[in-house]
Amino acid sequence: MTLTLVKAWTAAKERLKDAGIDQPAIDARLMLEVAADVTRTEIVTDPYRMLTAEQWATLDDYLTRRARREPVSHIIGRKGFWKILLQVNKNVLTPRPETEVIVDEVLKAFPETMAFNMLDLGVGSGTILLAVLAERPAAKGLGIDVSDEALAVARENAASLDLNNRAALLRGDWTAGLGDDSFDLVVSNPPYIASHVIETLEPEVRDHEPRLALDGGPDGLDAYRELAPEILRVLKAGGLFAVEIGYDQSAAVEALFRQAGASNVRTVKDLSTHDRVVTGVKNPLESLA
Structure with a gap:
């Protein structure tokens, strides 16, 4: 034809x-x-x-x-996010517009010429880390993921965007092995879908995206219970965190971070007016206590 x-x-x-x-x-x-x-x-x-x-x-x-119902991003091997184009495959979550809320919050908090050190926990394809570094030339970052396959994708993306000299990518279990007060910024899009909900998702997600990046345990909050105190531990005094959440998890995730000692905790909505990102800071007065 x-x-x-x-x-x-x-x-x-x-x-x-x-x-x-x-x-x-x-x-x-x-x-x-x-x-x-x-x-x-x-x-x-x-x-x-x-x-x-x-x-x-x-x-x-x-x-x-x-x-x-195979996702377009898997078929063509790429997906646009923020102002960058990322390679993706079945080993990583397809970047979604909702996650751009994190990037937007970070760029508001860190001026273009400011030097800062960021950590992306569960870095996946490099979505958040690379979008921020592409906009902030004085910044450096570390991306950690438990999946070797995801890290391979992130490394390809960092190299293709010429950001591999400012983005380190390591295999690890969240913050294990990282020192206290190490980062000015910590971001994460952890798994937050309740286990029993996954089977109800659209086939593009349910059948083609890595369960490891989706399954947040019985109530979807397992990752946040572990991350909240650890993020506060590795943040420098006055440092910022921003984590993606499910549309109905704002109160629970805010409470976990307040319990861990975070200040100025608030929830930011996405363009669909759904609760999407919980952000806050590590109290700078803690270092004086």
């Missing part, structure tokens, strides 16, 4: 729509861009360019996989 870009896009949209995919036009365009090696602009400005047989075969394969 020979098709132009515009006809290929239209056919792809219809096929995904028939398969019940939520955003068929966007998904079709993203896969067409990669399959035909074109940009979004080229699809619009050169709509009658012909696809080769190989390009159409690639797109056809992509569409078959998407109809089976």
